[in-house]
Amino acid sequence: MGALTPAGRGHCVLVQKDSLLPTTRKLAAGPGREPDPDAAISVRGLVKRYGDRAAVDGLDLDIRRGEIFALLGPNGAGKTTTVEVLEGYRKRDGGDVRVLGVDPARGGRRWKAQLGIVLQSGAGDSQLSVRELLKARASYYAEARDPDEVLELVGLTDKAGARGRTLSGGQRRRLDVALGIVGRPRLLFLDEPTTGFDPEARRQFWALIRSLRDLGTTMLLTTHYLDEAEALADRVGVLARGQLAEVAVPAALGGRGTAPAVVRWTEDGVRRTAETATPTAFVRELAARFPGEVPDLTVARPTLEDVYLKMIGDNS
Amino acid sequence: MTTAAPERTALPPLGRVCLTRAGVELKEFFRQRESVVFTLVFPVILLLGLGAVLDYDLGAGVDFPQYFMAGVITAGIVGASLQNMAIHIAGERSDGTLKSLRGTPMPASAYFVGKVAQVLAVAVATIVLLLLVGVLVYGIELPSGADWLTFAWVSVLGAAACTLLGIVVSTLARNGRSASATVTPIALVLEFVSGVFMPFDQVPGWLQDVAAVFPVKWLAQGLRSVFLPDALAAREPAGSWELGTVALVLGLWCVAGLVLCAVTFRWQDREG
Numbered sequence: 001m002g003a004l005t006p007a008g009r010g011h012c013v014l015v016q017k018d019s020l021l022p023t024t025r026k027l028a029a030g031p032g033r034e035p036d037p038d039a040a041i042s043v044r045g046l047v048k049r050y051g052d053r054a055a056v057d058g059l060d061l062d063i064r065r066g067e068i069f070a071l072l073g074p075n076g077a078g079k080t081t082t083v084e085v086l087e088g089y090r091k092r093d094g095g096d097v098r099v100l101g102v103d104p105a106r107g108g109r110r111w112k113a114q115l116g117i118v119l120q121s122g123a124g125d126s127q128l129s130v131r132e133l134l135k136a137r138a139s140y141y142a143e144a145r146d147p148d149e150v151l152e153l154v155g156l157t158d159k160a161g162a163r164g165r166t167l168s169g170g171q172r173r174r175l176d177v178a179l180g181i182v183g184r185p186r187l188l189f190l191d192e193p194t195t196g197f198d199p200e201a202r203r204q205f206w207a208l209i210r211s212l213r214d215l216g217t218t219m220l221l222t223t224h225y226l227d228e229a230e231a232l233a234d235r236v237g238v239l240a241r242g243q244l245a246e247v248a249v250p251a252a253l254g255g256r257g258t259a260p261a262v263v264r265w266t267e268d269g270v271r272r273t274a275e276t277a278t279p280t281a282f283v284r285e286l287a288a289r290f291p292g293e294v295p296d297l298t299v300a301r302p303t304l305e306d307v308y309l310k311m312i313g314d315n316s
Numbered sequence: 317m318t319t320a321a322p323e324r325t326a327l328p329p330l331g332r333v334c335l336t337r338a339g340v341e342l343k344e345f346f347r348q349r350e351s352v353v354f355t356l357v358f359p360v361i362l363l364l365g366l367g368a369v370l371d372y373d374l375g376a377g378v379d380f381p382q383y384f385m386a387g388v389i390t391a392g393i394v395g396a397s398l399q400n401m402a403i404h405i406a407g408e409r410s411d412g413t414l415k416s417l418r419g420t421p422m423p424a425s426a427y428f429v430g431k432v433a434q435v436l437a438v439a440v441a442t443i444v445l446l447l448l449v450g451v452l453v454y455g456i457e458l459p460s461g462a463d464w465l466t467f468a469w470v471s472v473l474g475a476a477a478c479t480l481l482g483i484v485v486s487t488l489a490r491n492g493r494s495a496s497a498t499v500t501p502i503a504l505v506l507e508f509v510s511g512v513f514m515p516f517d518q519v520p521g522w523l524q525d526v527a528a529v530f531p532v533k534w535l536a537q538g539l540r541s542v543f544l545p546d547a548l549a550a551r552e553p554a555g556s557w558e559l560g561t562v563a564l565v566l567g568l569w570c571v572a573g574l575v576l577c578a579v580t581f582r583w584q585d586r587e588g
Contacts, residue, residue: 088419089415089418109421112420113326113327113421117420119415119419121412121415124408124412124413124416125411126344126413127343127348139332139333139336140328140422141327142326143326179416183420183421
């Protein structure tokens, strides 16, 4: 909005006009021009180039406070680049970005005190014990969580005295998350947090993320696991070729919610397939044709993976 | 959660964060066997080994161990500062420790205060160990009176210059491993041409001139003034200990190092 005011500087008539302009623009713009200062994250036209290749090419994104947003996309689609611009690690080449109302390129320590960052690479080797690492990290914040409570939350209480290097892959990742949340962040970045987890560890991790959501933490999650995005995210965004191909609730992505259902069954020894917008009526009709069970009957909507693969296939 | 909630912007006092960082750095160093052995124990092995093998008579009743005290303490200080900083900061940059810290509200100054505390602790421990071994094994003569003061300021100024240079080298290195491969030969060559392992007047003149550009030579020379009788000042290139020049050159290296650090320091490996 500041961009508009210089034109009216010193002119009474124009000042009156100026006071009206921002409102008009905001209404007219919708999700367009200006970043939304009330959003946890608001991005307009983000561009990041490496050489002459644009890794991120005009990305728009709004993440509401209290939301869990999952960013999906194939390797090289610009996920980590985008997240690292938001975290303040990388400089952008264009566009407007607000994270908790602040431009990350100018984010100071008070801004960082409100963020929790779980990097893809994790933290390095250390000679310190798990509890010592957490206590040290907690001391950088004025209102940190109790390190022992955080250990309990991530299920590392048994490992409190262990050195970081003696932990298993899954335990290390939980330590990364513990370090990310000990400062009581309003906004938590999770870059591929469950890579290398076994299924049980992932379920435990999901429970942890849900309990953080209940505490009001906004989260931006990047992941390769579509079931993870579906289980955790309020909304998902699919990145392809440096732009958001679509943003939707997981159940509606790629028109999933309204896509034709696929009914499969066996008739006269032949596997049959039918696409229908009215699967209930179709199955009722089918049931009438068979004396008992319809052999090998399944009714399926496209999975998140189906629509995701289709989207990135279309875009890359 | 509502957007009307006040933004939390409080930060802990800087002193507390610095104390935390100092504690972290001391634990990181003294719990790692390799760093303790190579930085703390290696100079002692040098003193015992070379002291047993080399036998110079330097005149004025000075034997090789007495002469070598200044040299081996120089090597100890260079190990605790230049080598230690170059290798470990490059390692912390490569393994993501620095990047992770950069994402927290920890002030950069607290990180460097922690490193200074580590260098101080390691350097003091090395010096005490070397003096103990020197006195007990070789019966070297400890400095007296005002020499202690010279000992203190030369050590502090030399360690400061080498610490800053170590931080610069850590940034020039591509990663942790290449930092070790880069700085170790640099340190050894600098020590060699600075009269650490042999009397400085046996170093060829042109090499003496090369050495005089770098801080290690001046650190060693300042320390020789502490451990050797003034009669041996005649064997120095200028015929005196040149303590004023020692202070000047080390001070200039501190300033240059500080500027280079501020310009070159990175929290992560290069983008791209």
